[in-house]
Amino acid sequence: MPLTLEDIAKISGVSRSTVSRVINGDVNVSDRTREKVQEIIRRYDFQPNLAARGLAAGVTNVIGLVIPRGVSAIFADPFFPLIIQGVTSACNAMDYSVMLWLAEPEYERRTIHKILYSGLIDGVIVTSMLLEDPIIESMAASKLPFITIGRHPTNDRISYVDVDNRQGARNAVNHLLRGHRRRIATITGPGNMIAGQERVEGYYECLRERNIPREPALVAEGDFTDAGGYYAMLQLLTAKPDAVFVASDSMAYGAMRAIQEAGLRIPHDIAVIGFDDIPQSAHVNPPLTTIRQPIHQIGATAAETLIDMIAHQNDQQRRVILPTELVIRASA
């Protein structure tokens, strides 16, 4: 049987309340008492029961991380793993724990409800990248603090952490333009994901500024997977591009395969630039030029911001935009 507060109190010769004060850093404890109790806690490796604390105080030091439906396929991409890692390591450092939900469609409604009203968590991070996501609405309806990774397209009162997708895309296209490419194609993300949409917009903006006319045959939609990039590129090849901006590194790998199988050289015939800079990108052939987004840090920042929101119970909106960075390798 694990020890309880009461046990520690008895052993240290003080009351339950005082032990609780020591644990929670209350100032109204004499130094002598505090040290004595802390010593006992340390000696017995005492760990307060978080369920009981949750019940009594309504605070559990646990946050939820929700990755919504439809990402199963994408899960092979290191994006979500890196997010998870960022979130958990920030939480570790702040003495929080993480509850993970991969919301599958069939369980979704029940899942959300459980998340919100189970009393187990103090706040939620939602990696919502979908344009129309019912989770967001339910979330906003509850009063639980929450933050999204990737900003919401219509409801701009929701706190978020995001990267500057548009500027990142612009940097990518500008890099291609500086390399004297003029027939620049793009492979976009699926139409229902915000990040993907912003990246296309950045692409269009850049072309407009240079007075390069849009050409529909130079735009193809992918699904953030390798295979999706491959087929999108096959399609684009018929339009004879001299460069392609791909909205994710995974898709870029597929695109590169398609290009090479067509007997064309990268970057000589077609320059390729990706988006993400996942670890693998330094090791493909040729090494991929790409827009780095600090994925790990996005996760960590989301966790830190959420915990701060929990601590200061004002529902003021937080917005954090992290910068991207052009990483030049050999493919463009």
Added chain:
Amino acid sequence: MPLTLEDIAKISGVSRSTVSRVINGDVNVSDRTREKVQEIIRRYDFQPNLAARGLAAGVTNVIGLVIPRGVSAIFADPFFPLIIQGVTSACNAMDYSVMLWLAEPEYERRTIHKILYSGLIDGVIVTSMLLEDPIIESMAASKLPFITIGRHPTNDRISYVDVDNRQGARNAVNHLLRGHRRRIATITGPGNMIAGQERVEGYYECLRERNIPREPALVAEGDFTDAGGYYAMLQLLTAKPDAVFVASDSMAYGAMRAIQEAGLRIPHDIAVIGFDDIPQSAHVNPPLTTIRQPIHQIGATAAETLIDMIAHQNDQQRRVILPTELVIRASA
């Protein structure tokens, strides 16, 4: 304010106890009462407070998933993501939630303690692949049900789910032998990981059966990363192998790069066979022949087995070995 049991009781005109019985499927409730209460619960979307249940009953319907230190680098590999996915989807289906800990070295001791004695979880899955892992000892010392993914080398009383690594390796090497390869090299996992060790043993066994002498220059150690495979292969090339069995697909990608950069062809000059069959392996050039392990299913089986252990509180040991499968593509 969320509703409580008492609220539901008042609304349905029964007692708190009866509502509790309905929720927990107790038989001693008349059908009429049950239906009435269930209707109210449904109408109000009532979700019992799990923290309170945890306190009162010592059961939370939450399990912990612990991925120990040292895997940060490996996290780019889809292995752990797929495990996580398997675990969470099995849990979703059984109405359990998952608490995720990536135990970082500096927090490890405190983390373990929190996991074990927080009262928040009913059991733990540990993806221990390290030979000497202090987590396992602490785990065994507590009476919390737990199961490891990958079997423990010395303590064979611990429940586990694993794949038949040795047989998988044998199938790989036999496939190379059938292709008339005779100078078969291998890139192993890091020496302190069980799975890696078993794969080398399978490799040695096969050679011994064919009376092919061991040649130390044909064995190089990798670290389950792409880069590690690359450097290991560079080393092996000096021994002029005609095939290589690589203990993970990620390392195989690196090895293939090293081979191709040396101007050799795959599989003509050197056949390459991997281990894992992660999604990417169908898309590398040439497509990778490999030993598939059902990673998603490993996670799901671990969760199901653990939940079964929790339900039937006997501490009988469970052992599950899942089969591997040879997937022949173009690289060998």
Added chain:
DNA sequence: AATGGAACTGGGAGCGCTCCCAGGCTGTTT
């Protein structure tokens, strides 16, 4: 009609914690 047992229901106690209030102790002020 009386009895027994099974089926169902209600309420008290208690899980381990936090929060609040009351009270004891100290030291300063009048």
Added chain:
DNA sequence: AAACAGCCTGGGAGCGCTCCCAGTTCCATT
């Protein structure tokens, strides 16, 4: 010397649930 204002400390109440025990109701038997 009395009064008061801090500090500190202890214990009661209660968070929302489960578990147990003590009813109450109902029906089949004798």
